[in-house]
Amino acid sequence: MEQQRKTEDLLKQRLKEKGLKVTHQRILVLTVLEQNSGMHMTAEDIYELVSQDYPDIGLATVYRTLQLLWDMQLVDRINLDDGCVRYEIGHLLRGDAQHNHHHLICRKCNKVIPFTDDLLDDLEHHIEEVTGFHVLDHELKFYGFCRDCMEKEN
Ligand SMILES: [Zn+2]
Ligand SMILES: [Zn+2]
Ligand SMILES: [Zn+2]
Incomplete structure (x- = not known):
């Protein structure tokens, strides 16, 4: 509950900075995530989840809201x-x-598993040293077979 409060506060703050309105839809989309x-x-x-609480919302609004939240760095994709x-x-927010985090993607069941250890500090520093490029973020995907699928196989 406290975390939810924090999330809402950060959303309100970011919207304010951008001169945008705090709307029920924006809060709901972020809360569902x-x-x-x-x-x-x-x-x-x-959209399915949000419309349970707020049947009037349209899919287009959800798309726009997600884009906005992504621009404000409140959601990852x-x-x-x-x-x-x-x-x-x-x-x-997490x-x-x-x-x-990194993503482990199972080639059999298509499950997406988050892996939170970054472990790229050395590489990020190295990139900055060599190229002067400052890394803000990255998206790393690993493909393979998850534990469940491996067990079924054996
Ligand atoms: Zn699997
Ligand atoms: Zn993820
Ligand atoms: Zn990193």
């Missing part, structure tokens, strides 16, 4: 190769790390 932390949801999945973008609560 927070309540489903660890899940990687399409805009349609999010990953592009899976099925053409669907998945969203999740932003790493700044409080787990400075950067987005």
Whole structure:
């Protein structure tokens, strides 16, 4: 509950900075993502959940809201190769790390598993040293077979 408060406060603060209104829809979309932390949801999945509380919301509004939340760095997204973008609560709000977690993608069941150890500090420093490029974030995907699928196989 306290976390939810924090999330709402940060959203309100960011919206204010951008001169945008705090709307019920914006809060709801972010809250749904927070309540489903660890899940990687399409805009349609999010729409389904939000419309349970707020039947008047349209899918287009959910899309626009997600884009806005992404611009404000409050949500993270990953592009899976099925053409669907998945969203999740932003790493700044999860409080787990400075950067987005890595994603383990099962080639059999298509499960997406978050892996929170960044372990890229050396590489990030090296990149900055060699190129002067400052890394803000990264999106790393590993493909393979999850534990469940491996067990079924054996
Ligand atoms: Zn990193
Ligand atoms: Zn699997
Ligand atoms: Zn993720």
